[in-house]
Amino acid sequence: MFVVSKWSFALVPPVTLGFFRVALGAAALWVGLRLVGDPATPGREDWPALVGLGGWVTVTIVAQFLGTELTNASQGSLLTVLTPIFVVLLSGALLGERVTKTKALGIALAAVGTAVVVAGQYHLRRIAVGNAAGVALLVVASFAWAGYTVWGVAVVRKFSALTAATYSTIAATPMLGVLAVAELWYLGRGIATIPLSGPSLLSVAFLGFGSTAAAWYLWYKGLEYVPAGTVAVFYFLQPVVGTALAAALLDEQVGAWFVAGSLTIGAGVWVVSRERADEPARNRHGDGSELRE
Structure with missing residues (x-):
């Protein structure tokens, strides 16, 4: 997503590209919801929460795209570590999720691994040099996505991941x-x-269908099964996947630092996942009935 959006800014301005991305994603999610169906339809009393999620989406997209335009790839990759940290802090404060020693260890391992991956792929001097406003915007985007994650828990568990992703994306489109x-x-x-060239249409299609409709639905789908803090730790895999794709598709070189960092990230994700696997499922619908076991 970072690579495609950064390339697309030469054709479409950042915020406008974000609008096209979310509008297309909203349409795809709406079609999916109509095909699958959901027995619980949001009522008028649910719209404030859905519009609030749309606001988080809007802040995320605007800050993320403007920040990406103003910074370099290394800074964007490194700042992704802030999202799961923000999620853990917000979920602890607002949802009462405990930050156990095991979860803290896993998050710390994954954060260190991310730093190792980024430092191994980019010169440290390049990471430090860049637009301060762009870095600040990426920090805002990380916090906003954490807000979208944590505030979305109640909606996801009252309805479904598809319903929450669909209506929140629809709410963000006019904004x-x-x-x-x-x-x-x-x-x-x-x-x-x-x-309206082939490349510009393909980039919008990728961002709309892949980075929005599919990715946001799957992100919320995880919240049906595990706490927000556990879902968030998988965010650390982004720089690993991005670097691996760059090596496979763009012939970029990866070295020992990438391998070491990836293994450290994997260890951190495994530690957090194992903690949850040993606990009984506690997620519930809004009416208190068990959601998943």
């Missing part, structure tokens, strides 16, 4: 639409100036 119009006005560009 991003207004910001996209403002961005184009500020840049002095019209919608007609955005090229």
Whole structure:
């Protein structure tokens, strides 16, 4: 997602690209929800929570895309470690999830592994040099995604992952639409100036179907089974997957640091996952009935 979006900014402005991405993702999720169906449909009393999740989505997309445009890949990769940390802190404060010694150890291992992977792929000097505003925006994006994760728990467990992802994405679409119009006005560009070329359409399709519809649904699906803090630790795998794909598809070189860091991240994820595997499922619907065992 970071690679495709960074490349796409030359064709489509960041916020406008975010609008296209979320609008397409919302449409795909809506079709999926209609095909699958959900016995519990959100009522009027549920819309404040759904609109709130849409707000978290909007802040995430705007801050993430603007921050990505202003920074380099190494900074973006390194700052991903903040998201699971924010999730653990918020879930502890708002959901009462305990940060056990085992979970803290797993998160620490994964964070160290991420730093090792990034340091092994990029020069440390490149990580330190960059746009301060871009770094700040990526920090905001990390916190906003943590907010989307933690505040989404109640909605996911009352309805379903698909319902929560669908309606929150739909709620975010008009918010991003207004910001996209403002961005184009500020840049002095019209919608007609955005090229409808094959590459631009493919990038929007990837971001909409893959990075939004599929990824956000699967992220919320994890919340049906395990606590938010456990789901969050898998976020550490992003730089590993990104680097591995770059090596496989772009012939980028990986060395011993990447292997060592990846193994450390894997150990951290395994530690957190094992802790949850040894506990009985406690997730529930909003009515108190068991959700999954």
